[in-house]
Amino acid sequence: MSERDAVRPVRGRRPGPLWSRTRRWLRRHWDLAALVLLAVAPAVVPALGGALGGQVTIVFISCILALGLNVMVGSTGLVHLGIAAFFGIGAFCHAILTVPTEPFRWSFLPAAALSVVVTAGVGLALGAPTLRLRGDYLAIVTLGFGEVVKVSLRNLEQVTGGMKGLNPVPPPAAGLRLGGVDLGMQFAVDPRWFYALALVTLAVVVVALRRLERSRLGRAWMAVREDELAAAATGISASRVKLSAFALSSALAGLAGCLYAACLSTTADPNAYDFNRSVMVLCAVILGGLGSIPGTLVGVALLVGFDTVLAPWADAAIQQSGINPGGSMLLSFSGWRLALFGFVLVLVMRLKPAGLMPSRRMAAELREARA
Amino acid sequence: MSTEILLQQCLIGLANGALVALVALGYTMVYGIVRLINFAHGDLVMLGACLALSLVEFTGLTAAGPVTTWIGIAGLVLACGLCCGSLNVLVDRVVYRPLRGAPKLAPLVSAIGVSFIFMNVGLFWIGPADRSFPPLVPATNLLAGDRLQFTARDLLVVAIVVPLMVALTVLVRATPLGRAMRAVAQDPVAATLMGVDVERVIAATFFLGGFLGGAASVVHGLTITTIGFQMGFLNGLYAFTAAVLGGIGSVPGAVVGGLVIGLVRALSSLLVGERWTGAVVFGILIVILVFRPEGLLGRRTVDKV
Structure with a gap:
């Protein structure tokens, strides 16, 4: 060791071999590094055991929801403006199956599994008749469906509890059992188990979607996105491919909904x-x-981090600092929240129209279109 | 249920539908030309309503006599229309125009961003709570007898909406600008080759859509009589639904769609209850689009390779 230290050049900024190797590894396996970092965090940062942990958990769940939407909008090119409806169906379905005031009282895993199946089924039921709609019309149908679901959830009081929603959704009681072995996860005692549950689910979803992206089906999605007629000409059944995207997207949204209801212990x-x-x-x-x-x-x-983590934190910080004794909206962070949000959306689209980290294919297409 | 109640609901529905149609025109015209779902349009109408409220409070129009009031209302429509139209053109110039060649969804997200900014402006302008709009026009019945109500407010809607729509139709059908707009909607490249200044046509479209939105905001304030910074969303949603229902991009379609939406809302609140109105409207929308994907008056387009 000492010899190697002696060889190191005195001047110059060239990083040592260890650092450059780490950097190379990080560039290739940044996802793994992030996962490890997030997994270790609750043990190191005590704040994650409190409100902050809950907020970060919501961000993880939103990631699952967004990945589901990405299957439809990103991979298959179908604009979907009602993903929250499937999120809601998942949450309410899970709650109906588990809440003690309803007759079923299932435990977490079977309830979640059935909810995911139900949301996928609803997705198929909406997708099948609307497949022939072109881009923006499909967007409107999904938007309308979202409103129908919201109004129904609000008005079917006997089933959904109306505006109060359903609660308490029990946590995955006495720990998840895996092959008859109690994993000893005390969800009710330590909210960090929810953090772990959401993180693990997210990781599994990411890995599965990555493999799917390179599979026959994933390529078919992209082919349909690029040119439906050409895809059909090469023997891809466009309607079947689109339906599968619809179903998978709904299922993931439903899964996110189950986790959401379980974490908040209410719908x-x-x-x-x-x-x-x-x-x-x-x-x-x-x-x-x-x-x-x-x-x-x-x-x-x-975006979600801004809304669920940063905004409450900034508001509390401003309140504590005493800048805003009158409670004026102009001086509070949440007063400016919408405008900030809007400016971020407008600016990012202006500077990077393909998004912050576009997929290679999208970036290449954009370059082609510009040239 | 008597015929009178049914007829009454139809009247209410048509008056509300005319208002929806006015907003829907802003969506459909912009979509027809640049294929952009202008999510900020509903919030533009909201800003127009804020401006109208401030103008009414500033000029003290509530204390004026009947003749002055009607002149004042005409002035309000003009002022709000001009402001909303100019604002719409400005937003197009600054936000949407640089994105003309960008991926299809980039302008959509920008429009959502603009709508958030507008909402925040509205929040600072009139505060977080709903405000009541001064009732400049009384809700007195103009029909003889009390079996059917057709109030001065309903008359106001008709008096503002019908002339605007006639003017718009004349403009689109019979002027050089209207011909240029139709040409750009059909094929922007071919229109450019024929010497049409496409960017100018787009700006004119945004101005017209914004003008109608501004007029709609005054009508909204005077007939619905409450405004709030979040009103843009739901109004925009119904108007946009009307535009799609009639066939997006088609001007008469937006009017028909608006009237249909108004009627459906009025009748469904009578038949199945107010709280199910949203579900009924959007359920009908889904069913119509499934069987007639191009909308009621839209033209069927063929996919091109």
Whole structure:
């Protein structure tokens, strides 16, 4: 060791071999590094055991939701403005199956599994008749469907609890059992287990979607996105491919909904699943870079993180600092929240129209279009 | 249920539908020319309503006599129309125009961003709570007898909406600008080759759409009588639905779509209850689009390779 230290040049900024090797590794495996970092964080940062942990968990869940949307909008090129409806169906379905006031009282895993199947089925039921609609018309149908679902959730009080929503959604009780072995996860005692559950689910979803991206089906999605007629001419059944994207996207949104309800221990009121959420998730996907998995994650981290983590923190900080004794809106962070949000969307689209981290294919296409 | 109640709801529906149609025209014209779902349009109308409220408070129009009031309302329509139109052109110039060659969804996200900015401006302008708009026009019945209500407010809607629509139709059908607009909507490249200044046509379209939105904002304030910084979203949603229902890009389609939406809303609040209105409207929209994907009056387009 000492010899190697002696060889190191005195001047010059050339980093040592260890650092350059680390950097190369990081560039290739940044995802793994991020996962390890996020997994270790709750053990190191005590704040993650409190409110902050819950907020970050919501960001993870939103990532799953956005990845589901990305399958439709990014990979297959179908504009979807009602993803929050499927998020809501998942959450309410899970709640109906688990809440003690309803007759089922299933435990977490079977309830989540059935909810995912149900949302996928609803996605198929909406997708099948609307497949022949072109771009913007499909967007409107999904938007309309989102409104129908929201209104129904609000008005079917006997089933959904109306504006109060359903609660308490029990946590995955006494730990998840895996092959009869109790993993000893005390969700009710330590909220960090929710953090872990959401993170692990997110990691599994990311890995699965990556493999899917390179599979026959993933390539078919992209072919349909690029040119439906040409894809059909090469023997791809466009309607089947689109339907599968519809179903998978809905299923992932449903999965996110289950986790959401379980983490909050309530479905919250149906307005939590309105158009605003759909738009927020769509913006995150486009902002990050359509069709790119890391882009989607970055987009969600930025937008949802801004809303659920940064905004409450900044508001509390301003209040504590005493700048704003009268409680004026002009001096509070949340007073400016919408405008900030809007400026970020406009600026990013202006400077990077393909998103922050576009997939290679999208970036190449854009260059071609410019040339 | 008596015929009178049904007829009454139809009247209410048509009056509301005319308002929806006015906003829908802003969506459909912009979409027809640049293929952009202008998500900020509903919030533009909201800003127009804020301006109208401030103008009414500033000029003290509430205390004026009947003749002055009607002249004042005409002035409001003009002022809000001009402001909203100019603002729309400005936004197009600054935000959408640099994105003309960008991926299809980039302008859409920008429009969502603009709508957030507008909402924030509205929030600072009139505050977070709903404000009531001074009732310049009384809700007195103009029909003899009390079995059917057709109020002065309904008359106001008709008096503002119908002339505007006639003027718009004449403009699109019979002027050089209208011909240029139709040409650009059909094929921008061919229009350029024929010597049409496409950017000017686009600016004119944004101005006209914004003008109609501004006029709609005054009508909204005077007939619905409450405004709030979040009103843009739902109004925009219904108007946009009307535009799609009629066939987006088609001017008469937007009018028909608006009237249909107004009627459906009025009748469904009568038949299945107010709280299901949203579900009924959008359910009908989905069904119509499934069976007639190009909308009621839209033209069927063929996919090109």
